[in-house]
Amino acid sequence: MASCGGAGDDGGRSPPAVVYDDLVEVREHAATLQTMLQGSPRVLDMDARELVKGMMAKLSSAMSVFGSTSGGVEASSGRKKRSATASGPHRRSTSRRRSKSPFINMVTARTLNDGKTWRKYGQKYIHASTNPRSYYRCSHKPDQGCQATRQVQESESNPSEYIISYYGQHTCKDPSTFRSLFIQGAADAAPPADCSNLISFTSINGAAASTSTSAFAHCVVKEAVDLHPMLSSRFSNYSSSPPVQEGVSSGSPSPAGHGKFMQHAGGQLVDVIDQRTSPLTVGSAPAEYWPVAGDAGAGMDSFPSPPSPSSLGFMSGSLGGSFGNSIYDDDLFGFDS
DNA sequence: GTTATTTGACCACA
DNA sequence: TGTGGTCAAATAAC
DSSP, X not given: OOOOSOSOOOTTOOHHHHHHHHHHHHHHHHHHHHHHXXXXXXXXXXXXXXXXXXXXXXXXXXXXXXXXXXXXXXXXXXXXXXXXXXXXXXXXXXXXXXOOOOEEEEEEESOSOOXXXXXXXXXXXXXXXXXXXXXXXXXXXXHHOOXXXXXXXXXXXXXXXEEEEEESOOOSOOGGXXXXXXXXXXXXXXXXXXXXXXXXXXXXSHHHHHHHHHHHHHHHHHHHHHHOHHHHHHHHHHTTSOOTTTOSSTTSOOSSHHHHHHHHHHHHHHHHHTOOXXXXXXXXXXXGGOTTTTSTTTTSOOOOOSOOHHHHHHHHHTTOOOTTSSTTHHHHOOOOO
């Protein structure tokens, strides 16, 4: 998401302290919002909006602390040059006429992980540019014909940043597509008794916060599934052959599609907190191209792509959280700790 | 064996 | 004709 400027001036405090304060503030805002939603038959839109805005800013701030340290580690390995005999009689005969997708957005980010799954299909040194430009297309293009592409180029002024240009809209039915639906579904439903700790951080230490986050993710997903059986069935189909990057736990297939769904969506929601993407600046783009703009992704429709252990590990490592307390945690995280 | 990445070649477009 | 975007064989990684 585009930084909402929530980080602000933290006076040189340590990142954990900043994150903690932000989370506390989010909790307070959430509590206020809860009161408003429950107590008042007619909530003033502006009040609720302001609260949510503040919560989002703080979450962005907290996430940026971690996102800035993770960096965008692009999987690259030294591969031998292919032999010069590649060019030959069997070059493709199909037309290469470009069907350039419309420009959508340009962001500057510290990481390449924007929640979508991309397949790199080219890299090229562009004239008058010292850094190569990498070309990515949506990994769902082969199976769903998604036309979304992006171009990534390392910033010349700041090598730790990437300038990412997006072309074409995602037409794929990536699990991330349903994220806003999850939230909406959960919001529409009466809060279940066993999810009373959804936003109530029952303790002020990081461990409790993490556990609550896990429970939150699970409950929201559960509500979404209950409300939208379609999702479950769709995931059941989807899980037949998901891209490796898609799942949180791609290594251990779940016996039921529902379980698989829980793993996907649960991991996604948790990763909203552990959002590694931290766009710094956002170029002009029509809002309609960003279906969930304004929510946790703020345009960076998020589903964690590489299920990197480190990205989840931060929850239990940096914050000292203890996943596994909940019976659902094993479904969410396949840790071998 | 399958999947993802690398990289030179091909080709459209300005 | 030069530049940039895409293709696809080769190859590494899993």
